Amino acid sequence: MIDWAPLILTFKLAIITTLLLLCIAIPLAYWLANSKKRIKPVIETLVSMPLVLPPTVLGFYLLIAFSPANGFGQWLNENLGLQLVFSFEGLVFASIIYSLPFMVHPIQSGFANLPTSIREASYLLGKSRFTTLWRVLLPNMKPALLTGIVLSFAHTIGEFGVVLMIGGNIPGETKVASITIYDEVEALNYGTANTYSIVLFVITFLILLTVYLVNGGYLKQFWK
Amino acid sequence: MIVAALHKKLWSSEGEMNLEVEFSLEKGDFLTLYGPSGAGKTSILRMLAGLLNPEAGSIKVDGKTWFDANTKTNLPPQKRKLGFLFQDYALFPNMTVGQNLCFALSKGQNAQIVEELLDIMELRAMTDRKPDLLSGGQKQRVALARALVPQPEILLLDEPLSALDGEMRSRLQDFILEAHQRFNLTTVLVSHDVGEILKMSDTMLVLYEGKILKRSTPADFFSNKAVSGKFQFTGEILDITQQDFIFVISVLIGKNLVKVVADESDIRNLKIGDKVLVASKAFNPMIQKL
Numbered sequence: 001m002i003d004w005a006p007l008i009l010t011f012k013l014a015i016i017t018t019l020l021l022l023c024i025a026i027p028l029a030y031w032l033a034n035s036k037k038r039i040k041p042v043i044e045t046l047v048s049m050p051l052v053l054p055p056t057v058l059g060f061y062l063l064i065a066f067s068p069a070n071g072f073g074q075w076l077n078e079n080l081g082l083q084l085v086f087s088f089e090g091l092v093f094a095s096i097i098y099s100l101p102f103m104v105h106p107i108q109s110g111f112a113n114l115p116t117s118i119r120e121a122s123y124l125l126g127k128s129r130f131t132t133l134w135r136v137l138l139p140n141m142k143p144a145l146l147t148g149i150v151l152s153f154a155h156t157i158g159e160f161g162v163v164l165m166i167g168g169n170i171p172g173e174t175k176v177a178s179i180t181i182y183d184e185v186e187a188l189n190y191g192t193a194n195t196y197s198i199v200l201f202v203i204t205f206l207i208l209l210t211v212y213l214v215n216g217g218y219l220k221q222f223w224k
Numbered sequence: 225m226i227v228a229a230l231h232k233k234l235w236s237s238e239g240e241m242n243l244e245v246e247f248s249l250e251k252g253d254f255l256t257l258y259g260p261s262g263a264g265k266t267s268i269l270r271m272l273a274g275l276l277n278p279e280a281g282s283i284k285v286d287g288k289t290w291f292d293a294n295t296k297t298n299l300p301p302q303k304r305k306l307g308f309l310f311q312d313y314a315l316f317p318n319m320t321v322g323q324n325l326c327f328a329l330s331k332g333q334n335a336q337i338v339e340e341l342l343d344i345m346e347l348r349a350m351t352d353r354k355p356d357l358l359s360g361g362q363k364q365r366v367a368l369a370r371a372l373v374p375q376p377e378i379l380l381l382d383e384p385l386s387a388l389d390g391e392m393r394s395r396l397q398d399f400i401l402e403a404h405q406r407f408n409l410t411t412v413l414v415s416h417d418v419g420e421i422l423k424m425s426d427t428m429l430v431l432y433e434g435k436i437l438k439r440s441t442p443a444d445f446f447s448n449k450a451v452s453g454k455f456q457f458t459g460e461i462l463d464i465t466q467q468d469f470i471f472v473i474s475v476l477i478g479k480n481l482v483k484v485v486a487d488e489s490d491i492r493n494l495k496i497g498d499k500v501l502v503a504s505k506a507f508n509p510m511i512q513k514l
Contacts (some may be wrong), residue, residue: 037246095278098321101248115312117310117312117313117314118315118316118317119303119309119310119313120273120275120308120310120314121274121308121314121315121316121367121370122316122327123300123301123302124273124275124301124302124304124306124308124371125308125327125328125370125371125373125374126302126330126374127302127305127327136316136318136327139318140316140317141316213312
């Protein structure tokens with residue numbers, strides 16, 4: 001029997017990261033989709049950076065920044081009691097940055113694809129920006145939201161480099177499934193590595209399949 | 225009751241254009257903005273609605289300032305209390321017809337108005353349907369009903385019927401006219417359709433490249449322009465082709481394509497997309513039972 005802790009930790013990390021990302025990405029994507037400010041290209045670039053940057057680069061800088069030996073890391077530790085290096089909180093933070101484009105991009109294009117007239121119509125009916133966002137815009141871009149949620153979730157499950165750099169390998173705290181697989185292979189326990197791999201493979205396959213089925217409308221026939 | 229002076233630099237397909245208009249409207253007026261594409265009709269409507277900001281000028285409604293560039297007053301669209309119909313209907317796809325109407329209720333407003341409008345616009349049978357399942361004419365009736373829920377005093381119509389065909393168009397014109405009279409609205413319509421303008425409005429502004437060329441009644445404007453001919457139709461040029469020494473102009477009149485022969489001097493100031501009057505004087509039309 002395998003140790004389930006790494007898998008549970010992986011999903012806990014993915015769920016928390018996805019929920020926090022959703023809260024961050026909606027306002028950010030809304031701003032990116034509507035802003036004409038000059039700084040927008042810079043922000044867009046920063047959001048997309050994790051797509052191209054090796055995870056180790058990101059992990060390295062986060063490690064440096066959060067290190068208690070460092071001014072910022074020390075400040076976090078003293079004032080907020082947060083130690084972000086080699087801790088679960090640190091993993092969540094790193095995962096949010098690492099998966100940011102996977103959440104922001106679908107939501108941003110979801111906003112951009114909505115006709116401007118429905119937003120304007122809502123304003124003209126006297127509704128505030130927030131009411132419009134919550135009751136008109138978001139409900140009409142559910143496929144985009146679902147894509148963002150699932151991609152971020154799946155991408156967090158697949159994280160390796162960042163976690164290794166900033167989280168290390170602490171059982172129950174930062175030892176997620178992808179790290180465990182690497183560990184087992186190093187120790188030549190191919191059987192255990194295989195079990196973890198199959199579980200990840202099957203789960204991510206099912207998650208992605210669900211998105212394509214839902215967004216492609218294949219499931220509509222069943223729940224209409 | 226509405227006094228507007230609007231200035232703004234706009235970019236149309238033909239380059240930069242200065243929109244510079246001043247006009248006023250009395251309560252209960254039905255005004256049409258008429259002119260070629262890119263003349264600034266929709267921009268004027270959007271400025272009245274607060275969806276587009278003029279660079280200079282002012283908008284005053286019933287003595288209240290909605291916009292004033294000098295004092296930097298700019299009432300947001302939420303506070304302007306006007307109804308707006310979009311070309312693409314702008315219904316909320318996630319809500320049913322009934323929910324679309326109820327969404328428009330303001331806090332504490334009596335929902336009786338929704339019931340009343342469902343009846344007036346003959347939407348009773350489709351209250352629980354989503355907009356996707358409605359025809360264009362039905363959608364625009366829903367949009368009209370929804371725009372009237374907050375009981376606005378001003379209704380702005382941005383070519384609301386351009387996507388509809390003949391019969392549906394005419395029915396919706398009746399609905400709009402009924403709403404205009406019943407709720408004592410001041411209405412501004414953007415339209416290209418001569419028949420529609422004659423039927424609906426009592427005043428029109430003719431716009432060209434951001435300026436008002438003329439303000440008159442539709443009957444005066446369209447009859448002055450007309451030739452005294454036995455047969456006359458307005459249409460749009462779809463194509464001009466040269467054949468030997470003559471030119472053949474294809475004109476779309478209603479749903480029919482008509483070919484008219486012209487010589488070089490005729491086509492000099494005509495181009496594809498122009499609105500033209502096709503008239504015949506010398507021939508007797510033949511009539512035949514089909």
